[in-house]
Amino acid sequence: MKAVTWQGKRDIRVEEVPDPRIIDPDDIIVEITSTGLCGSDLHLYEVLTAFMTPGDVVGHEPMGVVVEAGPEVRELAVGDRVVVPFNVSCGTCWMCQHQLHSQCETTQNRDQGTGASLFGYSKLYGQVPGGQAEYLRVPFGNQLPIKVPHGPPDDRFLYLSDVMPTAWQALQYADPLPDSTVLVLGAGPIGDMVTRFALEAGHRVLTVDRVPERLARIRALGAEVIDLDSGNVGEQVRELTDGRGADAVVEAVGMEAHGSPIVEGLTKVLSRMPSAAAQPLMRKAGVDRMAALNVAFDAVRRGGTISIAGVYGGAMDPMPLMQMFDKQVQIRMGQANVRAWTNDLMTFLDGDDDPLGVEGFATHRLPLSEAPEVYRTFQAKGDGMVKVVFTP
Numbered sequence: 001m002k003a004v005t006w007q008g009k010r011d012i013r014v015e016e017v018p019d020p021r022i023i024d025p026d027d028i029i030v031e032i033t034s035t036g037l038c039g040s041d042l043h044l045y046e047v048l049t050a051f052m053t054p055g056d057v058v059g060h061e062p063m064g065v066v067v068e069a070g071p072e073v074r075e076l077a078v079g080d081r082v083v084v085p086f087n088v089s090c091g092t093c094w095m096c097q098h099q100l101h102s103q104c105e106t107t108q109n110r111d112q113g114t115g116a117s118l119f120g121y122s123k124l125y126g127q128v129p130g131g132q133a134e135y136l137r138v139p140f141g142n143q144l145p146i147k148v149p150h151g152p153p154d155d156r157f158l159y160l161s162d163v164m165p166t167a168w169q170a171l172q173y174a175d176p177l178p179d180s181t182v183l184v185l186g187a188g189p190i191g192d193m194v195t196r197f198a199l200e201a202g203h204r205v206l207t208v209d210r211v212p213e214r215l216a217r218i219r220a221l222g223a224e225v226i227d228l229d230s231g232n233v234g235e236q237v238r239e240l241t242d243g244r245g246a247d248a249v250v251e252a253v254g255m256e257a258h259g260s261p262i263v264e265g266l267t268k269v270l271s272r273m274p275s276a277a278a279q280p281l282m283r284k285a286g287v288d289r290m291a292a293l294n295v296a297f298d299a300v301r302r303g304g305t306i307s308i309a310g311v312y313g314g315a316m317d318p319m320p321l322m323q324m325f326d327k328q329v330q331i332r333m334g335q336a337n338v339r340a341w342t343n344d345l346m347t348f349l350d351g352d353d354d355p356l357g358v359e360g361f362a363t364h365r366l367p368l369s370e371a372p373e374v375y376r377t378f379q380a381k382g383d384g385m386v387k388v389v390f391t392p
Contacts, residue, residue: 003057003133004371009049012375020137025072028141034154035131036061037388039188040311042379051122059132060086060119061161073141082145083160084138085338088117088128091143102335134392146342155359156349164345166336167193170309173332174248176203183246183299185292187214189387190309191252195223196356208233213384234298245301253292254310297323308333362389
């Protein structure tokens with residue numbers, strides 16, 4: 001089959017790889033019909049290269065049709081249409097039973113000190129082959145896949161794999177009251193979807209980015225926008241909120257933030273080192289670009305809440321603890337527990353209407369063969385690219 005593979009720093013190729021096969025009796029094989037490109041994939045493209053192996057199949061936002069099922073699969077049958085969550089979670093362990101699917105005890109990577117395995121996401125998270133491919137082996141066929149009806153276009157359900165649960169959890173963790181002002185940092189796929197959820201809930205929403213096309217897209221939704229390059233974001237937010245700051249902040253940028261040139265330089269040096277030398281340094285001495293998170297600490301009001309949805313990997317990230325303590329800031333964060341939110345999210349998708357605009361959410365729908373160029377464009381935030389969906 002054809003699949004998108006990692007071959008080195010900024011070296012993504014579409015290659016022929018072996019077809020997946022049933023290994024465990026509750027496995028299924030899914031023929032992929034649509035698969036998304038996520039901002040987190042860019043971390044593998046450059047930052048986390050020390051934990052990648054040439055030939056790794058990437059991608060963690062797939063959906064498709066079941067073409068083969070193991071003998072113990074009871075909840076699905078060949079021909080069923082499914083979305084595959086990015087967490088590889090068993091659904092039955094203590095963590096999964098407590099709605100912490102991203103910490104699944106069955107697939108935790110204890111040798112790496114990390115949580116549940118993820119599809120297509122490096123040695124840190126199990127090195128499980130990913131979903132930017134023609135076919136995908138999916139374990140835990142009775143619990144993990146999300147069965148969806150045939151009929152509506154893929155884009156109606158595709159974002160149940162990552163974008164929707166990540167954005168929904170981020171907003172739930174921010175815990176805004178009905179009259180709260182919600183500040184969303186970043187207007188990429190997650191920040192955009194958080195904005196949609198927050199507007200749907202009736203909140204006042206301020207969304208920050210620097211890419212004109214992304215700001216125009218957010219403005220069209222009805223949110224207020226702040227151009228990152230127009231001045232101090234914290235001061236602008238306070239001017240818009242009677243001097244207090246935002247009640248709730250969702251940080252949807254993470255380690256890909258702009259700024260911090262020294263840290264960016266160090267990251268690039270680490271990414272060029274041999275994996276055996278770079279891995280321990282990144283685990284124990286890694287530092288992220290903290291520009292977006294520092295904006296969050298500045299712009300949140302005293303007693304407010306910050307929800308961190310952007311991915312960070314630094315072991316020694318400097319935190320302004322005096323400011324955080326003095327402002328009495330509450331913080332929640334973590335990988336989305338995808339399967340915990342499925343029922344909540346289906347309420348937005350199972351009607352005839354499309355309140356969140358998911359069917360028009362993708363800015364680009366392209367064949368899988370164009371993945372190498374798409375990764376370059378997406379990292380550069382070019383061509384108005386917010387969300388890419390590949391069709392194998």
